[in-house]
Amino acid sequence: MQIPSKYDASQVEGKWYDYWMKHNYFHSEPDEREPYTIVIPPPNVTGVLHMGHMLNNTIQDVLIRRARLQGKNACWVPGTDHASIATEAKVVAKLKEQGIDKNDLSRDEFLKHAWDWTHEYGGVILEQLKKLGCSCDWDRTKFTMDDDMSEAVIKVFVDLYEKGQIYRGYRMVNWDPEAKTTLSDEEVEYVEKQGKLYYVKYKVEGSNEALTIATTRPETILGDTAICINPNDERHQNLKGKKAIVPICNRVVPIIEDDYVDVEFGTGCLKVTPAHDENDKALGDKHNLEVVDIFNEDATLNSFGMHYEGKDRFVVRKEIVKELEEKGHILKIEDYNNRVGISERTKAIIEPRLSDQWFLKMEDLAKPAIKAVLDKDADIKLFPKKFENTYRHWMENIRDWNISRQLLWGQQIPAYYYGDGKEDFVVAENMDEALQKARVKTNNQQLTASDLRQETDALDTWFSSWLWPISVFDGIRNPENKDIKYYYPTNDLVTGPDILFFWVARMIVAGYEYKNEKPFENVYLTGLVRDKQRRKMSKSLGNSPDALKLIETYGADGVRVGLLLSSAAGNDLMFDEALCNQGKGYANKIWNAFRLINGWEVAEIEQPKSSIIAIEWFEAKFQKALIEIEDHFSKYRLSDALMSMYKLIYDDFCGWFLEMIKPAYQQPIDQKTYDAAIFILENNLKILHPFMPFLTEEIWQHITKRTPEEALIVSKYPEAKPVNEVLISEFDFAAEVISGIRTIRKQKNIAFKDAIGFSVINNENAAKTFDALIAKLGNLKAVDYVSEAVEGALTFRVKSNEYFVPMAGTIDVEAEVKKLTEELHYTQGFLKSVQKKLSNERFVAGAPKQVVASEKKKEADALAKIETLKASLASLH
Secondary structure (H helix, E strand, C coil): CCCCCCCCHHHHHHHHHHHHHHCCCCCCCCCCCCEEEEECCCCECCCCCCHHHHHHHHHHHHHHHHHHHCCCEEEEECEEECCHHHHHHHHHHHHHHCCCCHHHCCHHHHHHHHHHHHHHHCCHHHHHHHHHCCCCCHHHCEECCCHHHHHHHHHHHHHHHHCCCEEEEEEEEEEECCCCEEECHHHEEEEEEEEEEEEEEEEECCCCCEEEEEECCHHHHHHCCEEEECCCCHHHHHHCCCEEECCCCCCEEEEEECCCCCCCCCCCEEEECCCCCHHHHHHHHHCCCCCCCCECCCCEECHHHHHHCCCEHHHHHHHHHHHHHHCCCEEEEEEEEEEEEEECCCCCECEEEEEEEEEECCHHHHHHHHHHHHCCCCCCEEECCCHHHHHHHHHHCCCCEECEECCCCCCECCEEECCCCCCCEEECCCHHHHHHHHHHHHCCCCCCHHHCEECCCEECCHHHHCCHHHHCCCCCCCCCCHHHHHHCCEEEEEECHHHHHHHHHHHHHHHHHHCCCCCEEEEEECCCEECCCCCECCCCCCCCCCHHHHHHHHHHHHHHHHHHHCCCCCCCEECCHHHHHHHHHHHHHHHHHHHHHHCCCEECCCCCHHHHHHHHHHHHHHHHHHHHHHHHHHCCCHHHHHHHHHHHHHHHHHHHHHHHHCCCCCCCEEHHHHHHHHHHHHHHHHHHCCCCHHHHHHHHHHHCCCCHHHCHHHCCCCCCCCCCHHHHHHHHHHHHHHHHHHHHHHHCCCCCCCCECCEEECCCCCCCCCHHHHHHHHCECCCEECCCCCCCEEEEEECCEEEEEECCCCCCHHHHHHHHHHHHHHHHHHHHHHHHHHHCHHHHHHCCHHHHHHHHHHHHHHHHHHHHHHHHHHHHC
């Protein structure tokens, strides 16, 4: 078969991916082998491949391919997440373009559009993962809205409700006015915003007195239902028992007393708006205050907003300040830095809002999950360990999880209302069961399905993905099926620290609740991908390269190597495209090494001593690297594992080994050495395959004709054997000797084709193991051991050993003396000019310190060079 002169990834990658797919290497079924399982962190169905996905999935593919080579039954389950908020927003935007308002559609009509959208765009990211070389079991692909997956979610909801863990409550929640849904606390990000602090005067009823409050949100004044003072505040004793008049709406509200008010902060008077602040709500409950909600669901003002009705909250803020100023209610306005909650998904500023929502009690559910990670003999290990503190902080301060969302896309909450009261509902897996339960609860056998209406809210997306490691194996609906019994618990989870709580912690909770067991053994938390300026990669900054273009330019293997070379576990990755180019260069280096071996003519001749020792040495280096690589993998230091491989193949294999065994120009190589070189190359390909699957399979299949059973992807990982450390250290010494010979050849311009004499005084009692190799790589006539210095020779030292290269017949002594004499005269002249400068007191006193230091260094360097030149001349006379 003709071997191309250059490795061309674009000609190779599709060919081998199709071959792997055709032969079903990625598919797994339970058998007698040890299982190794990874479940993919399901990317959003709306998603396209970005740098974070590239890193995360490269790592998973490295782990799964390695497990396959180790003879394990490797199963990597792919899939996507329905991503309620993100997907619904995209569908709503698409409908808007077509002139359709979501509110004009029935639930079923909207869901049809959402499913159409999902079918059109949903598979994009999974197809892109194939380009990266990901060896997922595509037959097992799951989607969190598949019928079986949804059924599992509903089953769990009903179960937790019946256990008393799920309840419906009227609570202050985080409201996203753009997505028009509630969010859990974890879906809110906090950012610093430059705002204003407004000092507003309220009249005291029936008097000429006034009080002042300070607020950052003057628009919420219209929802005030009390003013609160601290009973111990000397300044406000005159206000006790009185009432205040809220500006603009002229609502008369009580002045209440509570030591919640901080005497030191602001004016000591606090406006209380129970509908729009969590702390105010707690005060309102305690003092039985009226609740006045002034906002619509999109954060425009409702009828309580009076003449501002229908206007956006931020428009009203400007206008109401103007009106307050005109009416003499504004005392002063100051600049103020404020921490503001924004929606993680839509980036809209969150409104605290009172509403009926569904909650899951977390305190008891979290206990086994805390033990699983933080106990001394923990079931689950986090890599890096530093994330245990973050995990502890979240889990020990856990709050009830708001699991309802005011969205249509998602699993519809299985609660069925049969009356108008808040408690007039039953929870059931389907309408038939609900009807039976409702008849029992109401004692009314005449109820029909048309008397029931299902809760319109959907469940939080995370409430489906927290079951992922169980539900992908159908472990909720069929807890005793062969897949769940064989593949669960899974082995490794690779994900980002940003979803440690959202997803990882909740999967652990679900694992102990529904399988009474951990969902995975190890969690490897990757860092975030940043650019060279340490900025997070994002579409808005325009600093995120197009993942598919990178693959097109550098090949999938080049990109995989580039990503992993810049990635250390848990630390952010400074992505530099130059590393992908380095990965591409590495692929070419290995390709050329294969072409070199493949181009040698093989003959039945005797194996040289130098080749025998070269093979033994590389085997020792390989075994040492194998132990290092194993250690790195056990600690999830994949970049370090790759680096060990990189050096082994680049430096030891290409740089040294191939030079050691290379036959002389136009001479053949012996069969034994050739076979050993192929065996070594194959072992190198095996350990490199998880990182560079395409290149390695291409070379593997070029080496010899292989059956599908002999493909590299399913070959056997090399076995670890004892390491010959003595041989390694003897070679390190020999390498210095070879380097010394090469330096002399270079300095004295001695052509490599000319064999030279070579003698050594072996003061170190160094082993002679590598003498044959030193002779070959230095092109020496022989290695002679002598007891006294050789006259008229060039010398160098390694430790206390002295080495001599005789000059007679090697170099033109006369020409060399002339060259050295000229160099000596020039350097002496240069030294004089430097010393003249340094002897000038004005120069030394007036010049900057670094300039003087630089001149002194020049002097020292020139003196050293003169000594060396004089010694070289002496040895030539």
